[in-house]
Amino acid sequence: MRNKKDYYEVLGLSRDCNLTDIKREYRNLARKYHPDVNNGDPKAEEKFKEISEAYAVLSNEEKRRQYDQYGFSRSLFEDFDFGSVFSEFGFGDIFDRFFGAGFGSTFSTRQRSGRRERGSDIGVETKISFKESAYGVKKEIEYNADDVCEVCKGKGSTADGGIITCSECSGTGKVRTVRQTLIGNIITTSTCRDCGGTGKIIKDPCEKCRGKGYHRRKKKVKLDIPAGVHDGDSLRVSGKGNSLGKDSINGDLFVTIRVMSYPGFKRDGNDVLSNIEISFAQAALGCRLEVETLDGKEEINIKPGTQPKEKIILKSRGIVELNGYRRGDHIINIDVKIPTKLTKEEIMLLKKYADGREEAAGNGSHGVFSNIKNVFKK
Ligand SMILES: [Zn+2]
Ligand SMILES: [Zn+2]
Known part of the structure; x- marks a missing residue:
């Protein structure tokens, strides 16, 4: 179990506090550290998780008794109903956002919005000769990938006034909604649906990319295929996959090597x-x-x-x-x-050779098969 702070300390309470004290302190601290009043600050988020965990344990009579007696133990987190803590205070959405399937020694945090999007990976094949696989080879390959539009430079429009500020979010890319909860008003920010979070609306889209800011085109990449590569090996070229526009991270390119056979060589x-x-x-x-x-x-x-x-x-x-x-x-x-046909002269030479070595050679028949044929002829 990772290092944890004492739950009473976390909530700033003494060990003899009662349930009312626990609720009061949690409410005060939750108001202070709620992620939505801290603009998603990761430190506040961490603190919010910490106090919520402390609250979940200390507000449950059975869990508190366990904790007082044994401190942090695995059993403390068995059938731990964290969701009910949040719903008690009206933070149901926080539960979904913070925690995955299990609660306990590990918190899983969902990816927060505002991350850069990543384009998909691309897989291609390239053929090399047997000798190239033995020595390694430098090779340029061509493939198709989505890349930032060269016409509009990824902006989505080339016209003057072709891009306007989104009126729904005033260009921030985010919309705020206010909700009533037990700890007061909670302001939630979410991605603006009108502009998809870009803060901009494209009025006059670029003809090349239709306003997307990227389009499919031919690309080339130089590969340094190492010596000793096997048929079916895959090389990963980082950042050479698809793009989702100028603010995205490119996917990767995976090149599967096909080694052609060479007659007579294995x-x-x-x-x-x-x-x-x-x-x-x-x-x-x-x-x-x-x-x-x-x-x-x-x-x-x-x-x-x-x-x-x-x-x-x-x-x-x-x-x-x-x-x-x-x-x-x-x-x-x-x-x-061994030769299957011999000239008369060769037969003589070989017989002479066999005689010299006292080997009984030269009186063989044409083998079992021809003998069988003879039997059936009768
Ligand atoms: Zn364009
Ligand atoms: Zn917007």
Whole structure:
């Protein structure tokens, strides 16, 4: 529970005060700190909450007894009927304005009017190549967004006398209403409906934005897409979303990165995977081969006696880790291809090779499948 001041102190009362004293002091203090007589001053608002809470506890016999005995405790705020305190004094609207669902250790304050409006966020996609995702890339993208009108500079009109002061609120953007309550007259201010709080009425609206002060148009933004970015990652560009006019805060732009595939390359973490095919002679005898890497063509060495599924690892030739500098590896998987067709000469050479190693080779049939076919022919 956060630090709280003693409830009796808050109301300026001694511990032996009675209910009449409590009501009297609360009424006096409420009159002084009511937010509507303090122009929404946050300090007064805080004070008003404090005294109201103290009053709510001390005016309830059961709660007061609990408080006297145990001080601040969680149970003090269980089934706490704060609304009835306000309605008792005619502040029903204050309750709605100040407090959310729960009352107790946390007060939730609703957003006060007069805040700057914020435009909505925009989501777009941009495509980059596999290599660009590995190294990072600077890219300019185009998109559509609501922006402050360049014709009227967001004012809503360009004509002389095109904008007049709102007569309903005399240009203040607020209207005041006086209400009777138990603590006297309460003056409430609310946003003027005629002008929407701007204090101005547009008589001759700008043709470009129709008086709104903003309109949709093409925009460009330069993106610095980091190395190591993944397909589907989203970059947030603060303040590049929609505007609601010159006095608003812009929304944000979210750019989803689409990484295009590159034939033969796959990504695994920060490693790049690719395959090469070599013949069984190349595998047995070894060879040098040119392969493609992120950095271009490169000659690699296949050592004699290379086995199928063996891997060659090109260290630090993969993708740069996102927000880092280390590079993954490029892993080349080796496929050994056995020829399916041989010339007579090749067959002879291979038989000679097999004989030399005392391997029984060269008397195989065409496999199980052709044998089965033969069976069914009979
Ligand atoms: Zn305009
Ligand atoms: Zn007005």
